Amino acid sequence: MRRSKENNPGSIAAPNVQDRFLERCTIIRKKLQLVGMTAMLLACKYEEVSVPIVEDFVLISDKAYTRKDVLDMEKLMVNALQFNMSVLTPYVFMRRFLKAAQYEKKLEFLSFFLIELCMVEYETLKFQPSLLAAAAIYTAQCSLWRLRTWTKTSEWHANYTEDQLQECSKLMVTYHQKAGSGKLKGVHRKYSSYKFGYAAKTEPALFLLDPRHNC
Template sequence: MERVDENSWGTMKPATFRDMGDRRALRDIRNLVGAPSYACAVKKTGLTDNGSSDDKNPTFVARLPVTRNFAATVASKSQPDQQGSSAQHDRFGNESHCKPPAPSMSSSSCPDSSSAVDVDDYSLSNDIASPMVEEKEEMDNSNLREVEMEDLVIETIPDIDGCDLDNPLAVVEYVEDIYTFYRKTEVTSCVRPDYMPHQFDINEKMRAILIDWLIEVHYKFELMDETLFLTANIIDRFLASQTVVRKKLQLVGVTAMFLACKYEEVSVPVVEDLILICDRAYTKEELLEMERLIINTLQFNMSVATPYVFMRRFLKAADSDKKLELLSFFIIELCLVEYKMLEFRPSLLAAAAIYTAQCSLRGFRYWTKTCELHTTYSEDQLLECSRLMVDFHHKAGVGKLTGVHRKYSTFKYGCAAKAEPALFLLNASL
């Protein structure tokens, strides 16, 4: 066997090619790693894909894929002056992963050849390195590492906004920015939980009676949920800044609802209707004067992050149904009546209400990674607030302030008030 100078990548000239006359020796067969096309075993003439002779299809290329792992291994180990050898290594070292071998080439397909040449007759010289044991082991280990990485798949968080891509009202493009803004500004909408001692003529119990009564008024007027939460926020922010005598407290309440209706409702109740529900204890002029006082005290700031805006987002993250939604709102409205709940942020109140409702319906502690991601609150962070909510739920049907319980005991609200409270949370450890 003598070496062919043109085949610089080190193959030996086959015995059948010694007397080829003017026939050109094989050159690059385009099996180099990184070549634009797949590796080619041999270029044949007059063969179709099924191996039959076809004069109209003079060229047939047997394509053999280069596996990704082995190509990367060869490329990392090859030197610049050994690219041809590495490519040949790639071609012959992966026969077990290749397609069936190309059909043999007969003398009829080679016009210049007098004898038949079979692809299987090609052999490698000792100069061409075959896959070593270490390389095979490295390839196997690489494959194992890939499998292990595929097995260790981290739990993916579902896209809760994917179903609303075609809904312009959902503003999917901006919803995350909107709630980032809400979280930054919710502190300004919070009220100091110690403002009541500065009131000389009213107390926490009077505030609770007012809110409980306004919940019934809100229900009778069939107003939007946003209106109720904004009404409570306006009352607390005003009382934290202005002292009010006892006989004017109801006027503050109905005026706050009047302002909230102007901000949230499409159809606003007329002033005469509000005077009527107060049993004509106030005049129209007094209500309009109180409206001016409240709006100037709050500096016309009606855009605040109430628990309602967070409730809608967090319920979506919890993949809620109607039953969970109604029970969550029942619990959060119980919190509106309680003065002590002012110490919690609106976002925390919303998350804790949904968590408490889920525990109540399921009978065990339940808080998913999706809920934790979108609320930014872990289960342990919600537990303190949730225990208070469980206590409110347990006592909602007793006592004098039962407006929320009566509202959510109707079929319109799914009789959510009759759900069993999650009493096991009272004994849960942090």
């Protein structure tokens, strides 16, 4: 699939589009992959400049679906959602918070790696997108620098204290720790590449899970 950006806001928005559609419509199991593909297509159309073509998704599905299947599902989904594609995602906040952190590329890659790991985890649904973004950057900094790092500047821009990030950050550490061994390895494989700075190979900040580091 041809993509122009290293980090794609469409991939972060797609789960929200998919979940909102499934709240409204009952879909048989064999069409769930089609729903996921179409949600990605819609999110990319709304969020990005360079959009993958329908044929890309047909190939990804190993031709389990046709072009007509995708377009029919697209029509069904936009009508069910009443053409409301506006989604507040962590991506919106990541850029601002990363600038506040005076980031390097390796921090950006690792932060987005952690965010994408969260996209398939039910436990993270309770967190606001802004908190997910702040926690990802905080956790990435801890992983890279091997110490707890959350500056006053970052706190001011994110409007979250270090203590407020702890619950979400600890979950991210556990996701990072098991990313290479679970059933869903796509994100780990993506961020284990040169293009993404081998971010997935960074050692997780396990010290954040130690109660002795909470004080």
